[in-house]
Amino acid sequence: MLLARAGIDVTLLERETFPRYHVGESLTSSCRVMMDIAGVLEKVDAAGFTSRRGALLKWGAEDWTIDWAELFGPDVRGWQVERAEFDEILLRHAQEQGVEVVEGAHVKRIVFDADRPVAAEWVDTKGGSAQRVTEFDFLVDASGRSGVLASQHFRNRRAHEIFRNVAIWGYWDGGELLEGTPPGGLNVVSTPDGWFWVIPLRDGKFSIGFVTHKSRFIERRKEFASDDEMLLALVKESETVSGQLADAEFSGPTRVEQDYSYVADSFCGPGYFLVGDAACFLDPLLSTGVHLAMYSAVLAAASVISTDNGQITEREAQGFYESLFRNSYARLIVLVSGVYEQYKGTDSYFWLAQRLVREKERYVSPNGAFAEISAGLTDLRDAADSRGTSVMPELLEEADQARQRADANAPAGQPANLSALRIEPGDLHDDASGLYLVTHPDLGVKRTRPANAPSGEGAEAVHQGLDA
Secondary structure (H helix, E strand, C coil), X not given: CHHHHCCCCCEEEECCCCCCCCCCXXXXXXXXXXXXXCCCHHHHHHCXXXXXXXXXXXXXXXXXXXXXXXHHCCCCCEEECCHHHHXXXXXXXXXXXXXXXEECEEEEEEEEECCEEEEEEEEECCCCCCEEEEECCCXXXXXXXXXXXXXXXXXXXXXXXXXXXXXXXXXXXXXXXXXXXXXXXXXXXXXXXXXXXXXXXXXXXXXXXXXXXHHHHHXXXXXXXXXXXXXXXXXXXXHHHHXXXXXXXXXXXXXXXXXXXXXXXXXXXXXXXXXXHHCEECCCCCCXXXXXXXXXXXXXXXXXXXXXXXXXXXXXXXXHHHHHHHHHHHHHHHHHHHHHCHHHCHHHHHHHHHHCCCXXXXXXXXXXXXXXXXXXXXXXXXXXXXXXXXXXXXXXXXXXXXXXXXXXXXXXXXXXXHHHHCCCHHHCHXXXXXXXXXXXCCCEEEECCCCCCCCCCCHHHHHHHHHC
16 A cells, blocks of 8 residues: 555555455554554544454453553554454555555565565466466565565574464354453453453454463363364353353354464565565564554555665665564564563563663553553654664663573473574664654655764754654
8 A cells, every 4th residue: 555655566466365364353553553654544444343442451360451542542542353354445445546456366486686586476366377477676575474485485484482372263242341441452361371362343243262382282172072162161261251251152163373473584685575474473462463564564665665766775774674673573572471471460561561662751650661562652653763762772681581581491402582583782773874764744764864974963853843
C-alpha cells in the first residue's frame, strides 16, 4: 500500500488465494497508527471488529491490568480481528492503491546478480505449472514463516531454543472475560506448564489457545486420541479458563503450530528487505506479531521511497532499517523472556520495561512503560526520535542478561541463540546518521542535519517541526 501510494510500481506475488485463515487475532494500538498512514483505517473500523482496550494478565500468583485508554487516552485502542476478513481488507485496499496483486503465485527461486536480487521465478498455481519470471529493482520479502530469503536462500534463520513452544488453539461460541479486563481486552492465564490466551471476537465467539514447551506438548499429546480432545482437556484442567467457558460451546476446529520462534541473522541487504515473520517471530505472549509486521513494513517502505528519490543512500537505508527493526525485536525478546521468569513478580517486569523505553521519567504508574511497549507505541516514538537519547546501553545490558539466562537453561551443548541480536550502540540510526522516520506530508526517511555536516546542524529546526 505504502509504496504504491508513493507512486512506485509494485507487484505482489501472494501464494494464497484470499480470503484465507490465519492466526494472530489480537492487534496492538500501534497498528491503528500504521493503518492510518496506509489510508485503510476507516475500512478496518467499518468492519466492526471487537475494539481492544488492553489486556489482563493472570500470571503466576499475580494479576495485573494493562488499560491503554486509562494510561494513554481514549483513542489508544486496537482490535480483536478475524484475520481472514481483516487481511483481505488490506489486500483489496492495496489493489485499489495500484498494487498489481497476483494470488496463487508460488515463488520457487530468487535470482541474484552478485549479492543483489534481481528477479523472482514463480509458478501460477491456478493456471498450470509453467514457470514465470518477474524482474524488480527492490525485493520486499513478506513470505512469513516460509522465509523465501532467510530460510530457503540464505539459510541464516536461527531457532530460539528457549522459546521452542507449541501452540494449540480452537474456537468457542460464548465465553466471558475475567473481571477487571479492559473492554474487548485480551486475557493471558498462566499454568504450571504454560499459558492460555482468551480473545473475544465478534458475535460472542472466543479464540482460546494454550502455549507450552515442545517437549511437554509431545509428552501430553500421547494421552489423547485427537487434538480436539487434548485442547478440551487442557481447558478443563484450568479452573480459570474453564470458568470463563462454563456456558460456552466448543465449535472448533483445533489447530497446532510449533517451532515458530526464530530470527534471521540480517533483516536487509543490497536491494532487499525482510519484513514481519519473514525476518523474525518471537512468541505470541504479548500479541506483537502483527505490530512487528506493520512496523517493519512502514520502515521498509520509507527506506525504499527515500532511496528511490535520492534522499538517502541505499547503505544508509539498510542501516536505518536494520537498527530500528532489530531494536524493536530485541526490546520485545528481552521483555518476553523476563515475563516467562514467573518467579520475579510484576514489579520486576515493570522495572525492566522502564529501562527499555527512552523517557523513563514519563510514567508514574508502575506498569506504564510495560503498557507502552506492549501497545507498540515505544517503537513508533523511537522511529521519529532524532534527539540522540539512545536507550541502547540499557537494552544491550538487558539483552546480554537474557542471553546468559537462556544459554544456562538451554539443553546441554545447544546455545539458546539469543546472541543473534547482535546490536551495537553505534548502529542506532539517530546516533550514527541523524536519520528518522517521517509520515507527513509524505512517507520517507529524513535527517536532522545535511549529510557529513557537523552534529547538531539544523537539528533544532527539525525538533521544532516534530514538536509542532
